[in-house]
Amino acid sequence: MPRAARQILVDALDNLERHGFRRFKQHLTEAEVERDFSRIPRGRLEGADTVDVVNLMISYYREEFAGRLAVQLLREINERSIADGLEGDLNPGGAVVRGAGAKPQGTVVHPVEKHFIQIVQNFNSVDAVLDSLLARQILTTEHYDKIRSYPTRQEKSRELCVIVRGRGSQAKDALWDAMVDIDPFFTNNLSGQ
Known part of the structure; x- marks a missing residue:
């Protein structure tokens, strides 16, 4: 993940409307996380703005998993264009075709x-x-x-x-x-x- 990953995540979440951001935080409290991590407590996310949420995600999940999780959650709440943009920004080596449901070119979809x-x-x-x-x-x-x-x-x-x-x-x-x-x-x- 690039050095500016924290800012890339903040910028992506700033593109959400208020309702979308609220849904993102709700999904974040319910997300299944990798074995070595624990979920962010719901109380820590209440009233948190985008910078707070990104800081919590990185402190709980480290940058790499925080980025993957953000992309996944954005897709779950039907914010595909933001998810695709975030995925492309976090993986600048792969060309990304922008648009709904677009995937980085040359990648195999599981x-x-x-x-x-x-x-x-x-x-x-x-x-x-x-x-x-x-x-x-x-x-x-x-x-x-x-x-x-x-x-x-x-x-x-x-x-x-x-x-x-x-x-x-x-x-x-x-x-x-x-x-x-x-x-x-x-x-x-x-x-x-």
């Missing part, structure tokens, strides 16, 4: 990201995948119980994808591998798209 909607809407074996990820310690028992508590398969799949996306590329790889093992027909159809 299948869990690429097929998120199809997984949520159509993947039928979510319970078997949950069992596999729990056994491999990709999910905690809290994650497992939370996901299992959702009444529909689509809600379970959505929450599973959201949690796994927040846990990094190894977790996404494990999810995709479990899906390939459990339902190769489904994943082969997705890969052919």
Whole structure:
């Protein structure tokens, strides 16, 4: 991450409208964070402005994860153009095509990201995948119980994808591998798209 990462994050969050910034802070309090980090307490974010939020993110998560998390949360609250701009600014080596849903050129999109909607809407074996990820310690028992508590398969799949996306590329790889093992027909159809 470049030296001016703190200012890049501040500039990106300054582009949010008041309602969007409030939603960003709400998602930040609920975000799944990498194993070595803990969530920022909700009380620390109340009344915090963009500089305060960025300072908290960097002090809790260090610059690299803070940047990745900010991009992820911006996408979750449908601020894709700000997320794409932030991602490009944080990774200046890759050319970025600006616009909704644009990705840095030359990068490979992970299948869990690429097929998120199809997984949520159509993947039928979510319970078997949950069992596999729990056994491999990709999910905690809290994650497992939370996901299992959702009444529909689509809600379970959505929450599973959201949690796994927040846990990094190894977790996404494990999810995709479990899906390939459990339902190769489904994943082969997705890969052919």
